[in-house]
Amino acid sequence: xxxxxxxxxxxxxxxxxxxxxxxxxxxxxxxxxxxxxxxxxxxxxxxxxxxxxxxxxxxxxxxxxxxxxxxxxxxxxxxxxxxxxxxxxxxxxxxxxxxxxxxxxxxxxxxxxxxxxxxxxxxxxxxxxxxxxxxxxxxxxxxxxxxxxxxxxxxxxxxxxxxxxxxxxxxxxxxxxxxxxxxxxxxxxxxxxxxxxxxxxxxxxxxxxxxxxxxxxxxxxxxxxxxxxxxxxxxxxxxxxxxxxxxxxxxxxxxxxxxxxxxxxxxxxxxxxxxxxxxxxxxxxxxxxxxxxxxxxxxxxxxxxxxxxxxxxxxxxxxxxxxxxxxxxxxxxxxxxxxxxxxxxxxxxxxxxxxxxxxxxxxxxxxxxxxxxxxxxxxxxxxxxxxxxxxxxxxxxxxxxxxxxxxxxxxxxxxxxxxxxxxxxxxxxxxxxxxxxxxxxxxxxxxxxxxxxxxxxxxxxxxxxxxxxxxxxxxxxxxxxxxxxxxxxxxxxxxxxxxxxx
Amino acid sequence: xxxxxxxxxxxxxxxxxxxxxxxxxxxxxxxxxxxxxxxxxxxxxxxxxxxxxxxxxxxxxxxxxxxxxxxxxxxxxxxxxxxxxxxxxxxxxxxxxxxxxxxxxxxxxxxxxxxxxxx
Numbered sequence: 001x002x003x004x005x006x007x008x009x010x011x012x013x014x015x016x017x018x019x020x021x022x023x024x025x026x027x028x029x030x031x032x033x034x035x036x037x038x039x040x041x042x043x044x045x046x047x048x049x050x051x052x053x054x055x056x057x058x059x060x061x062x063x064x065x066x067x068x069x070x071x072x073x074x075x076x077x078x079x080x081x082x083x084x085x086x087x088x089x090x091x092x093x094x095x096x097x098x099x100x101x102x103x104x105x106x107x108x109x110x111x112x113x114x115x116x117x118x119x120x121x122x123x124x125x126x127x128x129x130x131x132x133x134x135x136x137x138x139x140x141x142x143x144x145x146x147x148x149x150x151x152x153x154x155x156x157x158x159x160x161x162x163x164x165x166x167x168x169x170x171x172x173x174x175x176x177x178x179x180x181x182x183x184x185x186x187x188x189x190x191x192x193x194x195x196x197x198x199x200x201x202x203x204x205x206x207x208x209x210x211x212x213x214x215x216x217x218x219x220x221x222x223x224x225x226x227x228x229x230x231x232x233x234x235x236x237x238x239x240x241x242x243x244x245x246x247x248x249x250x251x252x253x254x255x256x257x258x259x260x261x262x263x264x265x266x267x268x269x270x271x272x273x274x275x276x277x278x279x280x281x282x283x284x285x286x287x288x289x290x291x292x293x294x295x296x297x298x299x300x301x302x303x304x305x306x307x308x309x310x311x312x313x314x315x316x317x318x319x320x321x322x323x324x325x326x327x328x329x330x331x332x333x334x335x336x337x338x339x340x341x342x343x344x345x346x347x348x349x350x351x352x353x354x355x356x357x358x359x360x361x362x363x364x365x366x367x368x369x370x371x372x373x374x375x376x377x378x379x380x381x382x383x384x385x386x387x388x389x390x391x392x393x394x395x396x397x398x399x400x401x402x403x404x405x406x407x408x409x410x411x412x413x414x415x416x417x418x419x420x421x422x423x424x425x426x427x428x429x430x431x432x433x434x435x436x437x438x439x440x441x442x443x444x445x446x447x448x449x450x451x452x453x454x455x456x457x458x459x460x461x462x463x464x465x466x467x468x469x470x471x472x473x474x475x476x477x478x479x480x481x482x483x484x485x486x487x488x489x490x491x492x493x494x495x496x497x498x499x500x501x502x
Numbered sequence: 503x504x505x506x507x508x509x510x511x512x513x514x515x516x517x518x519x520x521x522x523x524x525x526x527x528x529x530x531x532x533x534x535x536x537x538x539x540x541x542x543x544x545x546x547x548x549x550x551x552x553x554x555x556x557x558x559x560x561x562x563x564x565x566x567x568x569x570x571x572x573x574x575x576x577x578x579x580x581x582x583x584x585x586x587x588x589x590x591x592x593x594x595x596x597x598x599x600x601x602x603x604x605x606x607x608x609x610x611x612x613x614x615x616x617x618x619x620x621x
Binding site for chain 2: 131135138141142145149152153154155157158159160161162164165168169171172175176178179180182183234238
């Protein structure tokens, strides 16, 4: 049985992080070795969990062996296994880049904080309890606060204050929603909620609707959905580039939570909420996509460009999520995989450029940069992926989404296609300023260490995008079964063994 | 008791939101603290209000729901820790920038470049 391995993605980073703080304080080499080893182990565990979820179906892990609605459960199903695998793969790239570029040398505790972040995000993907989801959100947030202000600097610290304050408001909203749900239903186990909510008396519908809307607001803050996206450009653009790349998977926590709650707890067939979620999410996703694309066109610095690209990709993902049909869910899941890798690649390229340049602004040239040929090629690949042009996976992702929305083509197709065009313009303009105008001046490029590991990490992300493109057929078949499992959550609910003695 | 508790939650939340909308970090932190107090009381009330009842079945005529108490305890610890983190960041930001405004303007970013801050 896989049973005990389900908690490994939470326990392993927690142990390693604690060990680093206690026993490896100040020894960067040892921390690097431990961090890479732990993340490699996490990757192996994630692959094993993915295999287990594919072959055995949903499986629950009962913490402390308490029976389901009373104790906390972690539930492994295809979706959570996929997200954990995505997380661990991205973490490997990020830790290699941090070592290669020396980012982890520029402030204390980079590796322990990264491990705590992995613990929080992994836990959020795996938990089957709504309050536990809140706790893991806080774990990932407090680690992200530390990472966000890593290496210091005035603007970064002050952008960090905004980020923390915004997320504290989000946490309060989450607690209000949880209290409402517990007050109405008397349970916070997600499978138990799915079983109890359909039999709710009509008098409680209004309260559950309020709770559902507050939940969406919280997840919209996490997923940077308009009108709650304001924190993202400032945060991601001011965070260290390597941290921003890791944060690319943090917005996906919001997308994951919406997907989980929208299919399990508040499905469209539930009389209390009906299609409340899609009513709000579809227009919000479209506006997010438009705002992101316009932001790409108007971004003043390269990190902001990447951040707005990230917002646009979240908008696209939320449009696909909002319809809550198996076909659109396949498109959404594929796009989530793609956009995590593409956004992270863009942030890493932005970091490669800004560390070689006198400033990060896009409105004026800054002389040529070292290793500009390779960086320009990487930028081209990341931009092609972000804008959704062939031959990379963004094109297939957008094609899947367009295909899934044939019946609503006039509005949704227009927004997606026009915003893709705007993004192509924005990325092309930024690229020509960065690489062509700089190359036109005669001054030689300043010396910069080659940083082979950083380039390997960025190339690995591009390789991931290529793999996603080449294997699009098998992956979308696998995602189709995942979407079916999500939309018929009986297996997930049965795995919790509600009301059975253990 | 219900009216008292409900108005307390309302006043705490109102004060919190008002202070959160201020421009300086210290009132914002105070506002977030008030908001977390409000939500903690709200969370506590989600288990229904009972007087003179132990959170154990069989010790008294009725019983108080023990779960919200555990939830509130978790929420208090978390919001306490978060407020401490925010406080440290706010002090750091104040020391670096020389003022405690919440907003970050393009001028600040230019300052950073001038003083060799990390891009």
